[in-house]
Amino acid sequence: LFPLRFDPGLGLIAPINPMIAGISLVPPPPVPPDMPVIKEIIHCKSCTLFPQNPNLPPPSTRERPPGCKTVFVGGLPENATEEIIREVFDQCGEITAIRKSKKNFCHIRFSEEFMVDKAIYLSGYRMRIGSSTDKKDSGKIHVDFAQARDDLYEWECKQRLLAREERHRRKIHEDRLRPPSPPPIVHYSEHEVALLADRLKDDHKFSEAIAILFTWIDRGEVNRRTANHFYSMIQSANSHVRRLMSEKAQHEEELERAKEAFKNALLAILNQFEQITAVFTAATRQKAWDHFSKAQRKNIDIWRKQCEELRNAHSEEIMGIRREEEMEMSDDESDESPCKKMRVCDQTQASLKEENDSLRWQLDAYRNEVELLRKEQSRASRPEDDHSHTHPHSPEAQIQLLQQSMHSMQQQLLNLQEKLSSKETELEQAREEHRYLEGEVLSLRDKVCANYSHPSIHPCIHPPSSPYLNQGIISTFLHVHPFGANLEYLWSYIQRLDSKVSAGELERLMVRLPSMFRQELSGVGATLEKRWKFCGFDTLSSA
Numbered sequence: 001l002f003p004l005r006f007d008p009g010l011g012l013i014a015p016i017n018p019m020i021a022g023i024s025l026v027p028p029p030p031v032p033p034d035m036p037v038i039k040e041i042i043h044c045k046s047c048t049l050f051p052q053n054p055n056l057p058p059p060s061t062r063e064r065p066p067g068c069k070t071v072f073v074g075g076l077p078e079n080a081t082e083e084i085i086r087e088v089f090d091q092c093g094e095i096t097a098i099r100k101s102k103k104n105f106c107h108i109r110f111s112e113e114f115m116v117d118k119a120i121y122l123s124g125y126r127m128r129i130g131s132s133t134d135k136k137d138s139g140k141i142h143v144d145f146a147q148a149r150d151d152l153y154e155w156e157c158k159q160r161l162l163a164r165e166e167r168h169r170r171k172i173h174e175d176r177l178r179p180p181s182p183p184p185i186v187h188y189s190e191h192e193v194a195l196l197a198d199r200l201k202d203d204h205k206f207s208e209a210i211a212i213l214f215t216w217i218d219r220g221e222v223n224r225r226t227a228n229h230f231y232s233m234i235q236s237a238n239s240h241v242r243r244l245m246s247e248k249a250q251h252e253e254e255l256e257r258a259k260e261a262f263k264n265a266l267l268a269i270l271n272q273f274e275q276i277t278a279v280f281t282a283a284t285r286q287k288a289w290d291h292f293s294k295a296q297r298k299n300i301d302i303w304r305k306q307c308e309e310l311r312n313a314h315s316e317e318i319m320g321i322r323r324e325e326e327m328e329m330s331d332d333e334s335d336e337s338p339c340k341k342m343r344v345c346d347q348t349q350a351s352l353k354e355e356n357d358s359l360r361w362q363l364d365a366y367r368n369e370v371e372l373l374r375k376e377q378s379r380a381s382r383p384e385d386d387h388s389h390t391h392p393h394s395p396e397a398q399i400q401l402l403q404q405s406m407h408s409m410q411q412q413l414l415n416l417q418e419k420l421s422s423k424e425t426e427l428e429q430a431r432e433e434h435r436y437l438e439g440e441v442l443s444l445r446d447k448v449c450a451n452y453s454h455p456s457i458h459p460c461i462h463p464p465s466s467p468y469l470n471q472g473i474i475s476t477f478l479h480v481h482p483f484g485a486n487l488e489y490l491w492s493y494i495q496r497l498d499s500k501v502s503a504g505e506l507e508r509l510m511v512r513l514p515s516m517f518r519q520e521l522s523g524v525g526a527t528l529e530k531r532w533k534f535c536g537f538d539t540l541s542s543a
Contacts, residue, residue, distance in 0.1 A: 042125070046084045049125040052140075059123040061144050067155020069096075069112070070148040071119045074105040077129055078136040082106075084129065092118035104139060107146055119143050185215040193229050200236045203243070210237060259321070266318050273311040280304035471509070471516055473497070475534050484520060484531030 039051035076085070082100050089095060089108055093115025100106040110116060123143035130137065186192050199209035213233055216222075222230050282288065283300055292300065377399070477493055478485060491503045510517040510532060518535045521528060 044087055046087055047127055047129045049127055052124040064145045065147045067151045068116055068145050069151045070107055070109040070146040071116055072107055072144045072146040074142045075140045076104045077139040079129055089119055185212055188216050188221040200233055263321055270314045276307050471513055478534035484533040486529055486531055
């Protein structure tokens with residue numbers, strides 16, 4: 001798509017692909033795919049390159065190897081020398097090596113990869129040396145990608161370098177995102193204890209020292225031998241509480257002073273805003289407003305609105321500060337009223353005492369009722385008529401109600417037991433029916449097996465698929481083999497009669513007739529195999 005042009009002063013000029021050369025240029029307009037690429041004649045000092053017919057398809061090339069810097073040039077004239085080849089291809093880029101063969105081809109290695117694309121452009125040109133018409137001085141050159149070990153090695157080295165850089169960049173990024181690890185804590189020793197005691201007394205090193213002390217205590221370094229050392233360090237840590245409280249009070253004072261200065265500054269700013277707003281108000285009055293032009297009135301009106309908005313914002317901020325001060329004052333007043341606190345504490349204490357007493361009385365009443373119920377239960381000889389005239393709230397009436405509820409619960413329990421016993425009887429009946437059905441199934445299975453095993457019964461539920469697959473032929477074959485035969489040998493004999501018979505059908509037929517055919521193991525060790533024998537006459541010999 002980028003034709004080569006020859007200029008007498010500049011030589012071969014080839015507009016290259018900006019993506020290959022690494023140059024950011026404006027891309028050319030796209031060429032329609034059906035339009036043929038027009039190549040021009042290239043004139044060199046020693047030779048001339050004539051383009052091929054534009055109607056012919058472009059020369060084919062192989063797949064480009066990774067990192068390709070070497071091209072294969074074939075179809076060269078026989079009289080082409082290395083100087084002529086360098087003269088033609090030196091205009092595509094810097095050539096590092098030319099390896100010419102005795103035949104009409106050579107390999108050219110460039111210094112950069114994009115130069116290969118410029119050399120591929122010359123594929124299909126017909127080279128003519130000078131103005132000679134001799135066959136040895138002309139040839140149609142073919143340029144293609146070449147797979148060189150040097151190119152592949154340099155490409156692999158470059159890829160490994162890029163991979164190392166990427167790993168290094170990723171590691172640096174991960175290290176940057178990873179939070180810093182805390183400094184290691186030293187192990188406990190007598191020397192470190194003495195150093196730590198001095199650090200705990202220093203205000204600047206107190207934070208690090210207290211972290212080491214906490215780690216030692218958490219590790220379990222405290223024992224009877226080191227308890228005194230740890231107690232002294234804890235005592236020195238406690239001595240910093242007074243310092244911390246004084247620092248806190250100092251910072252609170254600084255905060256109060258800063259708040260007061262901020263409040264005064266806001267009040268001063270608000271006062272100035274009020275003055276500026278008064279100026280705008282005076283300017284908008286009739287005696288001054290009529291003397292301004294229309295543009296001046298518009299600007300003054302805009303400035304006045306902006307000033308009012310700023311003044312309202314500052315006034316709201318000052319009101320918020322005052323509300324916070326009032327809330328703090330109310331909290332301080334509540335803190336400074338111990339009499340109210342004492343009254344609240346006395347009231348809560350009295351209410352808790354009353355609740356405790358009422359709970360204690362209820363517990364005593366429940367205990368008395370339990371004792372009475374126990375006594376009444378022990379009197380089993382008391383007649384039932386005495387209970388009919390008792391008071392509804394008396395212990396006798398409560399016992400009677402309890403006995404009635406227990407009686408109803410017993411009735412419910414008896415009903416549930418009756419239902420459970422009926423379900424158990426139904427389950428037993430179902431189990432007996434299941435056993436009876438299992439016995440019938442077993443008896444039917446035995447009858448079916450006996451029918452299959454009897455030699456006189458010819459009809460079967462599954463008749464053999466072949467007329468030659470019957471017990472007569474199999475028994476005759478096995479009868480002449482008294483030591484038995486394996487399944488493959490018997491199947492090969494049956495297949496001679498009928499090739500459609502399978503070994504599975506043969507085995508199923510012999511398994512269904514255990515009274516005629518029996519499978520036994522014969523041989524020892526590696527010669528162990530399963531053989532089928534005819535056992536139809538064994539019952540006659542035993543009788």
